[in-house]
Amino acid sequence: DTEVTQTPKHLVMGMTNKKSLKCEQHMGHRAMYWYKQKAKKPPELMFVYSYEKLSINESVPSRFSPECPNSSLLNLHLHALQPEDSALYLCASSRGDRATNEKLFFGSGTQLSVL
Amino acid sequence: RKEVEQDPGPFNVPEGATVAFNCTYSNSASQSFFWYRQDCRKEPKLLMSVYSSGNEDGRFTAQLNRASQYISLLIRDSKLSDSATYLCVVRGGSQGNLIFGKGTKLSVKP
Numbered sequence A: 001d002t003e004v005t006q007t008p009k010h011l012v013m014g015m016t017n018k019k020s021l022k023c024e025q026h027m028g029h030r031a032m033y034w035y036k037q038k039a040k041k042p043p044e045l046m047f048v049y050s051y052e053k054l055s056i057n058e059s060v061p062s063r064f065s066p067e068c069p070n071s072s073l074l075n076l077h078l079h080a081l082q083p084e085d086s087a088l089y090l091c092a093s094s095r096g097d098r099a100t101n102e103k104l105f106f107g108s109g110t111q112l113s114v115l
Numbered sequence B: 001r002k003e004v005e006q007d008p009g010p011f012n013v014p015e016g017a018t019v020a021f022n023c024t025y026s027n028s029a030s031q032s033f034f035w036y037r038q039d040c041r042k043e044p045k046l047l048m049s050v051y052s053s054g055n056e057d058g059r060f061t062a063q064l065n066r067a068s069q070y071i072s073l074l075i076r077d078s079k080l081s082d083s084a085t086y087l088c089v090v091r092g093g094s095q096g097n098l099i100f101g102k103g104t105k106l107s108v109k110p
Helices: none
Strands: A004-007 A010-013 A018-025 A031-037 A044-050 A053-057 A064-070 A073-079 A087-094 A110-114 B004-006 B011-014 B019-025 B032-038 B045-049 B055-057 B060-065 B070-075 B084-092 B097-100 B104-109
Touching: A004 A087, A010 A018, A018 A031, A018 A087, A031 A064, A031 A073, A044 A064, A044 A073, A044 B097, A053 A064, A073 A087, B004 B084, B011 B019, B019 B084, B019 B104, B032 B060, B032 B070, B032 B097, B045 B055, B045 B060, B070 B084
Parallel strands: A010 A110, B011 B104
Antiparallel strands: A004 A018, A018 A073, A031 A044, A031 A087, A044 A053, A064 A073, A087 A110, B004 B019, B019 B070, B032 B045, B032 B084, B055 B060, B060 B070, B084 B097, B084 B104
16 A cells, blocks of 8 residues: 555566666655665665755665656666675655655565576 | 664564563754564555654554653554564664664564
């Protein structure tokens, strides 16, 4: 029943493949996020888009390339990934007004396996 | 000191038990605090915000102690469905981002 929709739910790719993860929300949120989560670890922030502009890149390798075509959509383009990039990739959104009680809403994630 | 610290558990409790989790944070300027719940291989879901005066939502009570920089979550009358990992989340950092603790695993047994 999440209002943040991610596709695909599962993805297996080789190290030479190019693939994209997609995220969509229709809550009118103006901030969107990509997180990476390994098993038994907390989510790690990768990128933040605020009003469709990249505002935070947490020193993520260039093989991960985010894109925000409009305020409702967020993509993560993947190229030449490594096996250690296998993880659950979570998209999230928030109002974007940076109010103190601003909450994150997560999509159900894409479980990525790199072979 | 880590920014947000939690006891990883696991906490194994019988149904009906009361269980409490604590979380400490290092940035005294932090302003927002949340508890998220995450089931295995699922996304984190907001359980509740934590307000300065403390707040309750059914069987769940959250408390904030700014002086000691800790947050607590109390679950009364535990249900089997409460089994999950509970993530303490604090808004902090240089850009006001949400910082996640490593989570506390709860297992409620029949």
